[in-house]
Amino acid sequence: SAVISQKPSRDICQRGTSLTIQCQVDSQVTMMFWYRQQPGQSLTLIATANQGSEATYESGFVIDKFPISRPNLTFSTLTVSNMSPEDSSIYLCSVEFPESYEQYFGPGTRLTVT
């Protein structure tokens, strides 16, 4: 299993600004994932972050809008750039262990853009 923490837990931001969300895992993992959960909707994968390489983005998500860093095996950041109210959502990071294929999720960051 894994214990995942995210910072901040919530934030209210103004349109046009950027927010960086941090994800810390208590063990080394190869793959980390960033999801978005918009109000009333399911989780949507934004990108997959592999340590030491560029993140892989899903259709509809681009690096300029959601730059991701993965400097080591226990940490990742997701930046939501040039925010608009449509970016209001819960952002979650998760990790997967290859032995079990289970994904463990962080508590999420609730972002409100005004």
Place this chain on the structure above:
Amino acid sequence: AQSVSQHNHHVILSEAASLELGCNYSYGGTVNLFWYVQYPGQHLQLLLKYFSGDPLVKGIKGFEAEFIKSKFSFNLRKPSVQWSDTAEYFCAVQSSGGYQKVTFGTGTKLQVIP
């Protein structure tokens, strides 16, 4: 592309009632299947998973799910629900092989009335 359908968006049951939440997926290959649960104010956590073998899998807290390949279904069941089962339940599918994208259904909110 894979997709997941959860037919029940909001279910209200009395304590001791039986529960069955529907989940159908669309994918042409071999899949891993999951049910995740999110209790109010808590992280998403894994309830149960199916990779191979016995199509009837048992998870935590008395939940079970049955994989019916011919129907592309993975329904979640519990014979007798408790108030503490009030939560949102997500079905998810992943193509086999590890580090593959996990696609989530839209979720079912279960409310158990004492």
